[in-house]
Amino acid sequence: MTARRGHALVIGAGVAGLLAARVLAERFDRVTLVERDELAANESVRRGVAQAWHLHGLLDRGRRIMEDLYPGFTEEAVADGATVAEVLVGTRWYVGGSRLAAGSTGLTSVIATRSLLENVLRRRTLRQRGIELLTRTTVQGLVGDAGRVRAVTVSGPAGRRTIAADLIVDAGGRGSRILPWLSEIGAEIPVEERLDVDLGYTSRFFRHRPGQLGGQASVIVSTGDNGRGGGAVRVEGERWHVTLAGMLGDHPPTDDHGFRAYAASLSAPDIHTIVAGSEPLGEAVPYRFRTAVRRRFDRQSAPPAGLVVLGDAQCAFNPLYAQGMSVAALQAAALRDCLDTDDDLPARFYAAAADAIAVAWQLAAGSDLRHPGVEGRRTVRTRLTNVFVTRVQRVAHHDPRVARTFLRVAHLVDPPAALTAPGTLRRILLS
Ligand SMILES: Cc1cc2nc3c(=O)[nH]c(=O)nc-3n(C[C@H](O)[C@H](O)[C@H](O)COP(=O)(O)OP(=O)(O)OC[C@H]3O[C@@H](n4cnc5c(N)ncnc54)[C@H](O)[C@@H]3O)c2cc1C
Structure with missing residues (x-):
């Protein structure tokens, strides 16, 4: 490994931003994580990641990368209240209304809320030498030109200022302003691939009782031909986290009666059994996800030096397939492999990230296109x-x-x- 000195800046302290900061701290003297939200230890859902109200499955590939970057990650999540189960042994999965055959898969599922996972990642990342976190600070734009990005402008408790960096990583998520920012400095705008799914999620917590679901920790009911599906997972605090999902505008209601009726309409009964037999905790919360978007930074003819974009800001997947956090981890691993390069770092990173994204995108898009109502070639x-x-x-x-x-x-x-x-x-x- 060649030594790299200097300052890296990461926009957004979500899952992708934390993983990126962890990787960058190996090569840069200083890494500044800039986050719009106020961050509290062991917080629940915060404003910048409203999706955390909803079920977040961590695929085993993502967990393995996190375990590699933060040895003991799985155990630390368990110490915070997560459940660990082998997929199809301690969990069940229905596809097309029937249950997949139980048996060893060699896949480990860390079952917890997204907030718990993020809290563990943040704690571990901030333990790393050289990482500074600026909260309540919003990046407003890039400073540079089509050839190189040199700094960002921010506004926060210390007012408006410019922060220079040798490398800037945008991990600002789905709502990232990267396209207008690139336009403002005259840089090339990547083309987008989009798939409209008009997906609606509605989620609610319930009290977990021992013995429910045969003692298993989670059940997933994949969206059937009617575009409806859902999951119930046992998360920290002895709770079921139940998410109902419907595609193409057929969204689950938030009122008690409607939520139960929707659960009863799924192609397998388990989630409805949990909902009907458990005490609700709090209100049901909706989320609307209209479009999966893949920005083809890998097809830019000359991406500006000094900037890379990763996580949902590069590719926001249909959440039904639980890929986002794991693909963010794959991108962080790709970034780590590219940090030896100087001049063509962005192009090399985007090429490596594209390989990881392509597999996940094709799996998801292929499944979405099975629904006749989803438009696409x-x-x-x-x-x-x-x-x-x-x-x-x-x-x-x-x-x-x-x-x-x-x-x-x-x-x-x-x-x-x-x-x-x-x-x-x-x-x-x-x-
Ligand atoms: C409803 C829903 C369910 C999902 N379920 C799953 C699942 O089951 N499994 C899975 O792996 N993934 C799931 N995902 C995707 C997952 O949430 C993301 O892919 C993953 O968290 C990586 O996102 P990110 O870090 O790129 O962005 P985010 O998690 O959105 O974080 C972006 C961060 O950047 C900050 N920020 C944004 N703009 C600025 C700015 N200008 N200045 C400073 N800070 C800024 C935000 O406050 C936030 O903290 C789901 C997504 C949705 C919408």
């Missing part, structure tokens, strides 16, 4: 893949080995090609 390949995936899911209902491979791909641990490896393919086609 369906190539012959997309159609054939969807026929194949339907077959995989049907076999996974009774074959634990196929269920295992299917979920290891969904958790981004194994590549999609694992499903067409000869032994697995034979089971899928001949079953």
